Amino acid sequence: MSKKEIKSLPFAADSLKGISQKTIEIHHGKLYAGYVNKSNEIKDKLQVIIESGKAEGNQAYSELRALKNGEGFTNNGVYLHEDYFAILGGDGMPKGEIAGKLAEKYGSFENFKTYFSACGMAARGWTVLAWDMHEKDLRIFNCDAHNHGGIWGAVPVIVLDIYEHAYFIDAGSDRATYIRAFFDNLNWDKIEEFYQKAKKMEWE
Ligand SMILES: [Fe+2]
Numbered sequence: 001m002s003k004k005e006i007k008s009l010p011f012a013a014d015s016l017k018g019i020s021q022k023t024i025e026i027h028h029g030k031l032y033a034g035y036v037n038k039s040n041e042i043k044d045k046l047q048v049i050i051e052s053g054k055a056e057g058n059q060a061y062s063e064l065r066a067l068k069n070g071e072g073f074t075n076n077g078v079y080l081h082e083d084y085f086a087i088l089g090g091d092g093m094p095k096g097e098i099a100g101k102l103a104e105k106y107g108s109f110e111n112f113k114t115y116f117s118a119c120g121m122a123a124r125g126w127t128v129l130a131w132d133m134h135e136k137d138l139r140i141f142n143c144d145a146h147n148h149g150g151i152w153g154a155v156p157v158i159v160l161d162i163y164e165h166a167y168f169i170d171a172g173s174d175r176a177t178y179i180r181a182f183f184d185n186l187n188w189d190k191i192e193e194f195y196q197k198a199k200k201m202e203w204e
Helices: 021-052 063-086 096-106 109-122 175-184 188-198
Strands: 126-132 137-143 154-161
Touching (some): 021 063, 063 188, 096 109, 096 137, 096 188, 109 154, 109 175, 126 188, 137 154, 154 188
Antiparallel strands (some): 126 137, 126 154
16 A cells, blocks of 8 residues: 655755745644654555445544544645645746746736735635636635645645744744745746646546
8 A cells, every 4th residue: 555755845944035944844844744644544544444344434423534534634734735845945936837827817927926925814724826627727725724625626736835833933923924935935947847737637
C-alpha cells in the first residue's frame, strides 16, 4: 500500500521575505509533516477494516466515521500544504500565460490581486485559485477548514494558507501584511506549470 512521503521545501526556510524561518520550520516540519503521518496512520487503520470484511459504520459515532472524517481532513491538509509550499520561494513577479489570463479574467492583474487578497481576508482556512474542470475556467474558492469548502473537480493553481499559524509569529493579527508577503514570494514559474497542467483537465 502506498505511503505518503514528506516532501522537501522547494526553497530555503530562511529565504522568504516577510515569512520567517521559524514560521516555515514549524509550518512545514511540524504541522504539514503531522498531516502526512496521520494520513498514513488512518490509511493503515482503514486497510485493517477493509481486510476484515466486517466494516461497520454509524453516522452518530463509529470508528469508521472518525477515520473517514480524519481521512478527508488529513489528505486535504497534505495536498493543500504541498501546493502552498510549492509556489513559494520566487521573486513575486507575475509572468507567463497565467498572469495574462488573470489580467484578462479579472480586468487587470491588480484587480485579481485585490479580489484574491480580499477572499483571503474573508476565509478561515484557505483561499484557492483553481481550475474548475466543469466550467473550464479559473475560479477562486474559500475553505474554512481542510475538509470544508473544497470543490470536486477543481484543481488548485494558487493556494493561500490563511490559518493564523501561517503568519501570527511574523505579523501578529495583521493578516493583510501576510497576504502581501505571500504575493511577494510567489514563484510564477511554478504557478505557470500548475496552470498548464490544470487547464488540460475537463469534466462534463
Ligand atoms: Fe497551514
